[in-house]
Amino acid sequence: MTSRHKSGADDPPAAQRRRGDTLRRAIFDATLAQLTSVGWTRLTMEGVAACAQTGKAALYRRWSSKLDLLVAALEHSLPSTGEVPDLGSLREDLLYVLERTRNAMYSPAGCALRAAMDEIAAEHGGQTVQTLIQGRVLDPGRRVFVQVLERGIARGEVRGGADAALLADVGPAMMLFQTKTNGGEIPADYPARLVDEVMLPMLRPGGAPA
Amino acid sequence: MTSRHKSGADDPPAAQRRRGDTLRRAIFDATLAQLTSVGWTRLTMEGVAACAQTGKAALYRRWSSKLDLLVAALEHSLPSTGEVPDLGSLREDLLYVLERTRNAMYSPAGCALRAAMDEIAAEHGGQTVQTLIQGRVLDPGRRVFVQVLERGIARGEVRGGADAALLADVGPAMMLFQTKTNGGEIPADYPARLVDEVMLPMLRPGGAPA
Numbered sequence: 001m002t003s004r005h006k007s008g009a010d011d012p013p014a015a016q017r018r019r020g021d022t023l024r025r026a027i028f029d030a031t032l033a034q035l036t037s038v039g040w041t042r043l044t045m046e047g048v049a050a051c052a053q054t055g056k057a058a059l060y061r062r063w064s065s066k067l068d069l070l071v072a073a074l075e076h077s078l079p080s081t082g083e084v085p086d087l088g089s090l091r092e093d094l095l096y097v098l099e100r101t102r103n104a105m106y107s108p109a110g111c112a113l114r115a116a117m118d119e120i121a122a123e124h125g126g127q128t129v130q131t132l133i134q135g136r137v138l139d140p141g142r143r144v145f146v147q148v149l150e151r152g153i154a155r156g157e158v159r160g161g162a163d164a165a166l167l168a169d170v171g172p173a174m175m176l177f178q179t180k181t182n183g184g185e186i187p188a189d190y191p192a193r194l195v196d197e198v199m200l201p202m203l204r205p206g207g208a209p210a
Numbered sequence: 211m212t213s214r215h216k217s218g219a220d221d222p223p224a225a226q227r228r229r230g231d232t233l234r235r236a237i238f239d240a241t242l243a244q245l246t247s248v249g250w251t252r253l254t255m256e257g258v259a260a261c262a263q264t265g266k267a268a269l270y271r272r273w274s275s276k277l278d279l280l281v282a283a284l285e286h287s288l289p290s291t292g293e294v295p296d297l298g299s300l301r302e303d304l305l306y307v308l309e310r311t312r313n314a315m316y317s318p319a320g321c322a323l324r325a326a327m328d329e330i331a332a333e334h335g336g337q338t339v340q341t342l343i344q345g346r347v348l349d350p351g352r353r354v355f356v357q358v359l360e361r362g363i364a365r366g367e368v369r370g371g372a373d374a375a376l377l378a379d380v381g382p383a384m385m386l387f388q389t390k391t392n393g394g395e396i397p398a399d400y401p402a403r404l405v406d407e408v409m410l411p412m413l414r415p416g417g418a419p420a
Binding site: 041138163166172173176178194198201206 | 251332348
């Protein structure tokens with residue numbers, strides 16, 4: 001018996017087989033594409049397999065449920081939120097952070113999550129995904145903002161005694177609110193408006209509050 | 211045949227019947243209580259009728275679907291967002307607005323919506339409810355904030371040229387974000403922290419942005 005005959009009946013011919021990382025990436029891409037197009041409730045392992053041009057067995061071999069698959073796809077695909085380069089001014093640093101946030105929301109993983117988050121949150125698995133978003137997106141985002149703020153304080157661009165943990169929420173909160181109340185879109189100039197109209201005024205040193 | 215025998219078989223005895231506004235209010239209260247306890251998907255006209263101690267027919271006579279019933283219950287129960295009294299300072303006016311917002315989120319309608327909004331948003335009826343929230347909560351909230359801002363400008367407490375439409379989103383956005391990322395709770399001191407750490411710094415006159 002050749003190895004070809006050993007594989008599951010629904011696996012594609014050996015010639016089309018991809019291994020390891022290539023196959024995993026194709027499956028993750030297909031998962032996000034399906035999530036965006038059909039939503040979470042109607043997403044199936046079969047649909048993802050078909051979209052990734054592989055067999056259902058290739059999925060079940062790695063993930064026991066569609067929630068496991070989603071978590072793995074998000075872990076792999078969510079943009080990382082590493083260090084912010086020192087761009088020389090508070091304005092440039094903030095703009096970098098907010099534009100990176102907007103780009104993440106428009107990445108394949110971000111679009112898929114925005115399209116299906118209500119459905120996912122309404123289900124039992126919702127907490128799992130929200131915990132993942134907290135750990136992979138929100139907590140690192142807050143750390144990055146605190147870093148930018150400390151740089152701004154050192155440069156004398158930020159008032160002393162600012163409540164960094166609270167202020168760090170303003171950018172992400174405004175972006176989320178924008179997607180929830182304005183048809184889901186964040187205009188390309190929104191990060192710059194946030195920086196100039198909200199963030200810089202809120203952070204600048206100067207007279208005590210009125 | 212007496213009028214008692216004319217009513218639906220599942221209506222309660224005449225002695226328990228309530229009419230007009232009293233019955234409507236009992237049904238709306240029951241709708242919100244059911245929404246909070248069992249969620250949107252599992253909410254049924256039967257369950258609401260039982261909770262309101264009336265018959266299913268009394269509901270279907272007024273609303274043809276549970277979505278119609280929900281919309282009517284929200285229209286009736288959402289706190290109104292009327293004028294803000296002039297409390298003499300920007301800080302007091304802002305605090306009044308934000309505490310009223312928090313109170314609305316903890317009202318029966320607010321709790322019901324927060325408990326079930328993900329489920330509702332994931333359904334076809336979601337857009338109907340979001341449009342209602344936009345018209346009944348968000349738009350009036352923005353008008354009120356603009357009013358407070360204009361008062362602050364007249365008092366010299368707010369910088370000129372502030373982008374009122376954008377700045378008006380900061381309070382609601384932060385409250386929504388707080389419920390989405392911190393286990394759904396908004397601490398009682400959160401409005402004051404927002405006013406002192408975010409809103410007043412953001413609005414105060416003074417040096418140009420750094």
